[in-house]
Amino acid sequence: MKDSYGREMTNLRISITQRCNLRCLYCHREGEASPGEEMTPEEISRLVAIGSSMGMKKLKITGGEPLVRDDILEVIRLSAKYAGEVSLTTNGVLLPDLSSGLKEAGLRRVNVSLDTLDPDTYRTISGVDALERVIEGIRSAVSAGLSPVKLNMVVMKDVNSSEIDRMIEFSRDVGAVLQLIELEAPRERINDGYYAKYHYDLDGVEGSFASRAVKIVPRDLHRRMKYFLPEEVEVVRPMHNTVFCANCHRLRITSDGRLKPCLLNAAGMIDVLGPMRSGKSDSQLAGLFHRAVESREPYWR
Numbered sequence: 001m002k003d004s005y006g007r008e009m010t011n012l013r014i015s016i017t018q019r020c021n022l023r024c025l026y027c028h029r030e031g032e033a034s035p036g037e038e039m040t041p042e043e044i045s046r047l048v049a050i051g052s053s054m055g056m057k058k059l060k061i062t063g064g065e066p067l068v069r070d071d072i073l074e075v076i077r078l079s080a081k082y083a084g085e086v087s088l089t090t091n092g093v094l095l096p097d098l099s100s101g102l103k104e105a106g107l108r109r110v111n112v113s114l115d116t117l118d119p120d121t122y123r124t125i126s127g128v129d130a131l132e133r134v135i136e137g138i139r140s141a142v143s144a145g146l147s148p149v150k151l152n153m154v155v156m157k158d159v160n161s162s163e164i165d166r167m168i169e170f171s172r173d174v175g176a177v178l179q180l181i182e183l184e185a186p187r188e189r190i191n192d193g194y195y196a197k198y199h200y201d202l203d204g205v206e207g208s209f210a211s212r213a214v215k216i217v218p219r220d221l222h223r224r225m226k227y228f229l230p231e232e233v234e235v236v237r238p239m240h241n242t243v244f245c246a247n248c249h250r251l252r253i254t255s256d257g258r259l260k261p262c263l264l265n266a267a268g269m270i271d272v273l274g275p276m277r278s279g280k281s282d283s284q285l286a287g288l289f290h291r292a293v294e295s296r297e298p299y300w301r
């Protein structure tokens with residue numbers, strides 16, 4: 001299925017909770033402002049089945065923090081029946097006890113948020129003293145055979161921007177792949193608070209990677225670049241990036257069951273959980289997916 005800009009819909013990103021055990025200073029909360037009731041594992045997997053039947057076979061489970069849900073293994077197990085590939089993004093705090101179970105439930109790969117290797121900086125960013133736990137979680141994910149394990153580092157000026165080389169080495173040593181993420185915000189927040197203070201332009205970093213990489217590979221999703229230095233480093237640059245939007249193949253679903261065409265755009269969400277709970281059929285729900293896809297607009301163009 002394609003949207004009206006010819007973008008093939010291949011990815012579904014579902015937030016399963018807005019609860020979180022960290023308080024990251026930059027968190028965009030997956031574009032959700034005031035979440036309602038969470039979906040059950042059965043409801044989530046029904047939406048996965050509908051999305052998958054329309055071509056969205058790559059599923060990313062996110063939050064809030066998805067691992068705070070007691071039924072996370074059930075969410076993965078049921079969703080994995082319908083998705084081609086299930087991945088999850090987590091802050092890693094609860095990962096040490098869950099990696100093996102997640103793998104057995106059908107999780108293929110995982111992204112762990114790790115912005116710094118310095119305990120004080122970690123506490124400043126996340127509000128919690130949990131760096132060691134997260135590193136233990138990363139090691140457990142690698143041992144459990146989740147592959148690849150990607151480390152999401154949101155790069156922030158004067159906070160962690162000097163740690164990129166150290167993070168590349170750490171990722172290599174632990175058996176993970178580093179993903180550098182540009183700090184993002186919707187247009188209306190660009191001039192306020194944390195964004196203006198912390199946004200770090202990744203131009204210089206990418207230029208230096210490009211000059212020394214042995215191989216550069218663009219990904220289909222967002223045309224993100226993967227640099228092999230030879231260590232693999234992926235760079236995600238969503239801000240003011242028309243190429244990023246032109247290659248966005250992702251539909252989102254909020255934790256309270258609304259189809260969300262774009263992370264940065266708060267408008268145009270379509271409730272799918274209400275109609276599901278009131279007894280609508282799969283084909284009626286698929287009609288809502290079609291409406292959401294048809295309404296998609298590139299945020300930057």
Ligand code: SAM
Pocket residue numbers: 020026027028029030062063064065066089090091092111112113152154181182183184185
């Ligand atoms: N709690 C989970 C986690 O830490 O991965 C899942 C939710 S979190 C919102 C998903 C990803 O979005 C994390 O890697 C996080 O670092 C990233 N993220 C959150 N706010 C961001 C922002 N303003 N700019 C760029 N990335 C952001």
